[in-house]
Amino acid sequence: MGKIIAVANQKGGVGKTTTAMNLAASLAVLEHKTLLIDSDPQANATSGVGFDPRNVKTSIYECIIDDVHPKTAILKTETPNLFLIPSHIDLVGAEIEMIHLPQREHKMKDVIEKIRKDFDFIIIDCSPSLGLITVNALTAADSVIVPVQCEYFALEGLGKLLNTIKIVQTRLNPTLDIEGILLTMYDSRLRLSNQVVEEVKTHFQQMVFDTIIQRNTKLGEAPSFGQTIIMHDASSRGSTNYLNLAREILQKNDLTKMKNVDKLIPVTDEH
Numbered sequence: 001m002g003k004i005i006a007v008a009n010q011k012g013g014v015g016k017t018t019t020a021m022n023l024a025a026s027l028a029v030l031e032h033k034t035l036l037i038d039s040d041p042q043a044n045a046t047s048g049v050g051f052d053p054r055n056v057k058t059s060i061y062e063c064i065i066d067d068v069h070p071k072t073a074i075l076k077t078e079t080p081n082l083f084l085i086p087s088h089i090d091l092v093g094a095e096i097e098m099i100h101l102p103q104r105e106h107k108m109k110d111v112i113e114k115i116r117k118d119f120d121f122i123i124i125d126c127s128p129s130l131g132l133i134t135v136n137a138l139t140a141a142d143s144v145i146v147p148v149q150c151e152y153f154a155l156e157g158l159g160k161l162l163n164t165i166k167i168v169q170t171r172l173n174p175t176l177d178i179e180g181i182l183l184t185m186y187d188s189r190l191r192l193s194n195q196v197v198e199e200v201k202t203h204f205q206q207m208v209f210d211t212i213i214q215r216n217t218k219l220g221e222a223p224s225f226g227q228t229i230i231m232h233d234a235s236s237r238g239s240t241n242y243l244n245l246a247r248e249i250l251q252k253n254d255l256t257k258m259k260n261v262d263k264l265i266p267v268t269d270e271h
Contacts, residue, residue, distance in 0.1 A: 005023075011128065013149070018184070020124070024082055024123040027123075037060060038086055041088070051226070053087065059091070079231055106136070108136035120255075139168060139173045155199065
């Protein structure tokens with residue numbers, strides 16, 4: 001049975017799609033069959049792994065609204081072991097179309113359960129909102145990763161998201177767990193970055209991942225080539241960061257017996 005992890009934060013620009021794409025690719029490269037579900041109408045994860053959303057025939061929208069079987073929507077990416085259910089701009093209207101449906105918060109869960117056994121991990125990229133589609137993702141997920149950027153106002157809105165997670169746990173998905181808070185866009189040269197790391201770790205302690213995603217030019221440019229960071233530049237700092245995150249998640253879930261070669265790779269502070 002695949003583990004379902006939602007990547008969510010209603011704040012935009014925190015590295016959410018970057019994290020969903022590159023974590024999924026890293027798990028795939030570490031030989032875990034992984035499905036990336038793009039549930040954001042902007043479809044950035046879809047284009048980021050090499051598909052033009054305008055040419056998508058079947059997306060998560062058709063699976064949720066028209067009860068199309070998700071197997072017909074799955075696309076194979078150029079990364080071995082990595083598969084995608086794409087998004088489409090039509091998803092913008094899905095929340096309105098779902099409003100009168102019975103069990104509307106469970107629609108994505110119903111879709112994923114049909115294919116869950118086919119994958120080791122299912123990563124859901126959520127839209128930057130706390131709307132019905134994001135609630136669907138949290139209802140379907142076993143756990144949630146919350147990316148937080150190492151910049152001013154980093155903790156703004158985090159309380160709102162954690163409150164939404166608590167409501168979902170209480171009413172819809174009592175087994176939903178917080179996989180971890182992930183610090184992104186870290187620049188060791190900036191005092192502010194270091195202050196944010198300290199503040200988040202003080203507030204949330206064990207909930208914060210050891211792995212920190214550092215600012216990296218290659219990480220920013222990879223999606224413009226329709227590639228994950230591993231396909232774009234496997235030796236880059238961004239690639240190392242996300243492979244370390246994947247290893248940390250595997251350790252946390254007791255899915256790997258660590259050999260010396262599998263331990264977290266130290267990241268050099270190059271720029």
